Amino acid sequence: MQAVSRTALWVASMRATEASRPDRLHDDPLAAAVVASAMASEQSIPPAPPGAAEFMAVRTRFYDDFLGSGPLQVVVLAAGLDARAFRLPWPSGTRLFELDLPELLAYKASLIDSVGLEAGCSRVVVPIDLRDDWATALVAAGFSSSSPTAWIAEGLLQYLSEPDKKRLLDTISGLSAPGSRFAFDHMDTSADDRESVADALDRIRSMGAEFVATVSDPAGWLTAHGWSVAVDRVPALAVEYGRPLPDFMDPAASNATALCTATLP
Template identity: 80%
Template sequence: MQAVSRTALWVASMRAAEAARPDRLHDDPLAAAVVAAAESIPAAPPGAAEFMAVRTRFYDDFLLSSGATQVVVLAAGLDARAFRLSWPSGVRLFELDLPELLDFKERLVTDTGLTTTCSRVVVPVDLRTDWTTALTAAGFSASSPTAWIAEGLLQYLTEADRRRLLDTISALSVPGSRFAFDHMDTSADDRESVVDTLARIRDMGAEFVATVDDPALWLAAHGWAVTTDRVPALAVTYGRPLPDFMDPAAANATALCTATLPLAGQPLR
């Protein structure tokens, strides 16, 4: 499989490990099947699975609280939210990613017999090119409020591709839309544990840019109200503080952001 798919396998293996815990923050019926189907998956560094569990729960909570009936998962990878979350009635969820990765995922879904808990639409695209045409053709409505997520995506994009993606999301969003994403602060560049993790990701062949200019500032300048959470604080909120051996400064370097396009008359907060 291509390099980006190898990182998707890596994330799935960490989600499978989390699902096996009695105090798990999420369950994932597809993750174990992914691990069983993969020939080999690089080992995660210490603390990575705990970090990933918090990040996953953040996006789960965002989607279920968004109130949107139209959801777009950018770079969906082996994400199983269409199958594992208890969606309210009427939700249509679009999964966007590379064709070969989505084909692999579809085979696993068929083999495991999973059924969706929402209306799921698969859209094979490359997010570095024009993807709005395919999304619209698949039934996306630019006149309806949308809940967007870009989980672990912005770190893989160049500055130009990242700005193009944010431009596109803004152009397709109407007031009431929400957008959740994560990014790494530049402070992560000096943390040994982060450098080690980035080296492992790049060894998989992924074009990992890592730290980026703050996209929250860009979104705020374009009318979005943005709030930011940090992984260690969220871990405490979820009742699962990060292990003591983890570098708190490194964990704090990842920002988990929620952006809202306010309705008319609503102030920016």
């Protein structure tokens, strides 16, 4: 798999860790299968830095809660190895589109078959590189630009160059009907010098991937294009979810990730 796809294994391993906790914030039925498959094929998954699994659990819960509020047309950009189509209680009539690289989605399909999961919604897989013309592929797969859409871009913008990031936001805006919603996260550069951030970035680089510093403000860009944007931070959400982050975690580093919810009136 491409380097960014390999980071999906890393995220899945953290979701598997979360699923084993009695106070878990989510339960991903595919995560354990991902880890087992990686071990069987001798794919190495770097260990998560201290606190990373707790951070990831809060981020995952944020997106889960966002998707629980509609609309019935959902697009998951860079879907990775998450199993939201299978693990969330979807309302009748929900249609969910998963977009990601072809080789990653093929690997995911084999895991889904091995575990015997069944989607709780109408799930449509769109194998595409998001740097290509993914809008045409999405519409060809049955997406309706006249219907409100719930978009999520979990852990995606950090890997995109500024031109690719702007192109993605342009495309989402162009495909969104009134009433659409968009959840995404991005990382402030304020914590670039923190030891825990440097550690996490080193582990990502060890998998061949690279974060791209956020130069522009995606939330501000969306606001300027007619979206209403609210921003949450991981430490505050952890408290809201009843599971504050451990004391050993660097609050400045944890607070650097903005979890954003945008709505198009």
